[in-house]
Amino acid sequence: MRHRARGRRVTTATAAAVLAAAMTAVLAAGCTTGNHPDDGHGHSRPSATPRPGGSGSVLAVKIDNVSAARPQTGLRAADVVYAEQVEGGLSRLMAVYASRLPESVGPVRSARESDLELLRQFDRPTLAFSGAQHKLLPLIGQAPLRGETPGNAADAYYRDTGRAAPHNLYLRPAALMPSPPGSAALTTGFHYGAAPSGGTPETTRTVRYPAARFTFTWSAGRSRWLVAMDGTPTVTADGKPVAPATVVVQYVRVRDSAYHDALGNHTPYTETVGSGKAEVLRDGKAFHARWKRATAAGGTDFTVGDGTPLNFAAGQVWVVFARAAG
Known part of the structure; x- marks a missing residue:
C-alpha cells in the first residue's frame, strides 16, 4: 500500500476560527461579473498565486445542486x-478534476462526513468547499486531504x-x-475500454x-448520455449540455449521520466502502x-457476473449513489 500523507490537524479553537473566517467570506461580496466561462472559454478572471501542494493530487469540489444554483x-x-443525497432529500455534487482544470467551478457549497470516506481513494486530494458544521471541521482537518475554503484560501x-x-x-x-x-491521479479503480458483451x-x-431526480437520456448522435436534473436539461453557464460517456447507478447503504442541518434534518451518510449492486450505462x-x-x-x-472488470467508455463518468433496498 502506498504511503499517504496525513492532513494537518485542526484544534477546536482553530476549527472555530476557520468557520468564522469562512462565514465572513460567505457574507462578503467579491469582485465578480454575472458571466461564468466554462471549460476555459469566455471572460478572463483576475489572476491569483497558485497555492503549493496540489500538483500531484486531484481537485474535488463540492457543488451546489438546487435549482437556484443552476446552471x-x-x-x-x-x-x-x-451525486449524493443530502438533507431534506435534496442532492449535491462532487466534481473531481485531474485531466484538466476549468477556469472556474461552482457554485461551491459545504462538505459532508461522507466526503471523507469517498475521497480516501485518492492520494491526499484537494477538497474545495465553502465550509462545514463546526463539529465536522476537526475531522476534515485530521483527514488525509488538503481542505481549501474561503477562510484559508480567500x-x-x-x-x-x-x-x-x-x-x-x-x-x-x-x-x-x-x-x-493528470489522469494517473484518478485512483478510482475504474477500468476503461471496449464494452462487454x-x-x-x-x-x-x-x-x-x-x-430530487436525475435523468440520463442516450444521444446516439453525441454518443453520450444527456443529463437532466429535476426534469430540466442540464447545461453549464455557457449553455453547453452536460453529457457523460458513462453513468453508474451505484446502490449503497444510506444512513443517518451524527450531524444535522439548522432545521434539525439529519445529514445522510452514504457508505461507499463495501459491496453491492450497480447498473452501468x-x-x-x-x-x-x-x-x-x-x-x-x-x-x-465494477464487475460483470463472471467477475470480469466492466469497462467504462472513455470520457466523463457520473456516479449516482442510490439507496439500496432493504
Whole structure:
C-alpha cells in the first residue's frame, strides 16, 4: 500500500476560527461579473498565486445542486461527478478534476462526513468547499486531504453579485494548483475500454431521491448520455449540455449521520466502502454489475457476473449513489 500523507490537524479553537473566517467570506461580496466561462472559454478572471501542494493530487469540489444554483459552471471539465443525497432529500455534487482544470467551478457549497470516506481513494486530494458544521471541521482537518475554503484560501474564491447567496460562491482552480495532475491521479479503480458483451438497450434512466431526480437520456448522435436534473436539461453557464460517456447507478447503504442541518434534518451518510449492486450505462445499453470497495484507501471495482472488470467508455463518468433496498 502506498504511503499517504496525513492532513494537518485542526484544534477546536482553530476549527472555530476557520468557520468564522469562512462565514465572513460567505457574507462578503467579491469582485465578480454575472458571466461564468466554462471549460476555459469566455471572460478572463483576475489572476491569483497558485497555492503549493496540489500538483500531484486531484481537485474535488463540492457543488451546489438546487435549482437556484443552476446552471453550474465547470461541470463539463470534470473527469468524475459524484451525486449524493443530502438533507431534506435534496442532492449535491462532487466534481473531481485531474485531466484538466476549468477556469472556474461552482457554485461551491459545504462538505459532508461522507466526503471523507469517498475521497480516501485518492492520494491526499484537494477538497474545495465553502465550509462545514463546526463539529465536522476537526475531522476534515485530521483527514488525509488538503481542505481549501474561503477562510484559508480567500484568493481562490469569488462571489457573483448577480446571484443570491449562498448560491454564488465560485472557485478559481488555478489558484489552488498550477496545473492538472493528470489522469494517473484518478485512483478510482475504474477500468476503461471496449464494452462487454450483452447488455440491455436503454434510452433513458431516472434515479430519484425524495426531493430530487436525475435523468440520463442516450444521444446516439453525441454518443453520450444527456443529463437532466429535476426534469430540466442540464447545461453549464455557457449553455453547453452536460453529457457523460458513462453513468453508474451505484446502490449503497444510506444512513443517518451524527450531524444535522439548522432545521434539525439529519445529514445522510452514504457508505461507499463495501459491496453491492450497480447498473452501468454506456453506448446506449445498461449492464448489470457488482461493485466492491474493500477499504477506504482503495478504489471501487465494477464487475460483470463472471467477475470480469466492466469497462467504462472513455470520457466523463457520473456516479449516482442510490439507496439500496432493504
